Amino acid sequence: MKTHVRCGTLFSACDQEAKPAQTLVYDARGILEFVGPTEQAPTAAAGDQVLDHSRQFVMPGLIDVHVHLAYGNAKSEEDIDLYSPLEFRALRGLFFAQKLLAAGYTALCSPGDAGQVSLSIRNAIRAGLFDGPRVSAAGPYITSRQSLTDWYPSWIGAPSTSIGRLVASRDEAIEEIRVQAKNGVDCVKIALDGIQRRPDGSLIAAFTSDETDIMVREIQRLGLKAVVHAIGREAVLYAARAGVDLIFHAFDLDDECIDAVLKGGSAIAPTLTFQRNIIDFTQAQDPAAAKGRVDHVRRQYERACRSLTKAHKAGIPMMAGTDSGFAVTPYGEWHARELEILVNDVGLSPAEALCAATRTNARFLADSERVGRLEPGRCADFIALDGSPLENISLLLDKRRILAVYLGGKRMTLPERDYDPRQVTDAALVNWTDVYTQARVAELRRDKPLARAAE
Numbered sequence: 001m002k003t004h005v006r007c008g009t010l011f012s013a014c015d016q017e018a019k020p021a022q023t024l025v026y027d028a029r030g031i032l033e034f035v036g037p038t039e040q041a042p043t044a045a046a047g048d049q050v051l052d053h054s055r056q057f058v059m060p061g062l063i064d065v066h067v068h069l070a071y072g073n074a075k076s077e078e079d080i081d082l083y084s085p086l087e088f089r090a091l092r093g094l095f096f097a098q099k100l101l102a103a104g105y106t107a108l109c110s111p112g113d114a115g116q117v118s119l120s121i122r123n124a125i126r127a128g129l130f131d132g133p134r135v136s137a138a139g140p141y142i143t144s145r146q147s148l149t150d151w152y153p154s155w156i157g158a159p160s161t162s163i164g165r166l167v168a169s170r171d172e173a174i175e176e177i178r179v180q181a182k183n184g185v186d187c188v189k190i191a192l193d194g195i196q197r198r199p200d201g202s203l204i205a206a207f208t209s210d211e212t213d214i215m216v217r218e219i220q221r222l223g224l225k226a227v228v229h230a231i232g233r234e235a236v237l238y239a240a241r242a243g244v245d246l247i248f249h250a251f252d253l254d255d256e257c258i259d260a261v262l263k264g265g266s267a268i269a270p271t272l273t274f275q276r277n278i279i280d281f282t283q284a285q286d287p288a289a290a291k292g293r294v295d296h297v298r299r300q301y302e303r304a305c306r307s308l309t310k311a312h313k314a315g316i317p318m319m320a321g322t323d324s325g326f327a328v329t330p331y332g333e334w335h336a337r338e339l340e341i342l343v344n345d346v347g348l349s350p351a352e353a354l355c356a357a358t359r360t361n362a363r364f365l366a367d368s369e370r371v372g373r374l375e376p377g378r379c380a381d382f383i384a385l386d387g388s389p390l391e392n393i394s395l396l397l398d399k400r401r402i403l404a405v406y407l408g409g410k411r412m413t414l415p416e417r418d419y420d421p422r423q424v425t426d427a428a429l430v431n432w433t434d435v436y437t438q439a440r441v442a443e444l445r446r447d448k449p450l451a452r453a454a455e
Ligand SMILES: [Zn+2]
Pocket: 066, 068, 112, 323
């Protein structure tokens, strides 16, 4: 039995055009056999299924290359690293992966993870135990004392349940890469810088250029993809020279960096949604505001948009990711915001943004040959939309506009389920966000006369 899908408009992501009156035909395994004008399509035989999306916009399922399935919509680094057992994180992550599917995301990469949480989610979905998007998984970040995920004081280090694996030498790094490869990861993530800066303000790369080369060579020798977290100039330069497959963030690119990235062939996934959401959603009472993080992120965002616009113009491939899994980037909510940002602030056309989230993102996935475009031989992973994202990219954020999601030719219907967020993530031990001295209390009472009335 074959399935014929009548599409009002089809954006196949094979090129940058949307075409009217198209048809998809796929076989019982969900593999596409025909993609083209309805008038040239094979006629449906008796017993074939015909799906009518002739008044809708059909495109490949979206892909997010930066979703942390293990984080659980965390409000703090401790929430991410310490409190939930790995077993619970896997169950929770599977639930949240389904939220992406409901939002039109049929594939994701989970780069950087505690234990084997994302791997287990990937395997459970792949084995057919649960419905969920196609997952490409990493293990814990390879981390040094200068890396992103070594948050805690040196006498604590990175606990075994954390998302970073602290390595003290090249040998330890190589051993960790080999362990992760044996466990079956699709990619290995290196935390190539963090938050430590030199007195002049420049971010310090967490590994030397030499160490980066050695790690990336070993990752790629084992047939895996290499991805780095690199915000600063130095880390981007080392990553580009080592030829990593994907660089996350790359906020501080000068001409030397852009040249090196072009030469090394890396793609960049700016992942600006996380920054934008911090700026737009953080409330005055949130510790992030009190610590001055919002202002810092705002300056960083503006600088990043300037350099990434240059990088895009220079021809560096852009991928779309969101850093979902934090309280400001909850699963299933803001994935398409990255496309809005790429269009509004980085200079991509809407068609380029759709390609970033489909065919370009697919290059980084384990399933790169099977997803990302609608063409014969690839999987029938597609969505049907009410309206054209080429006219209004933001409609992808409106769940009511996503009328149908198909994965491997099968329509996915996922129940909306309420849950208690306090039992899912909120285990951190912080109780107050202020210090209530007499002076502070008097100040608060001046601001809020009601508090005095309630005395
Ligand atoms: Zn991330």
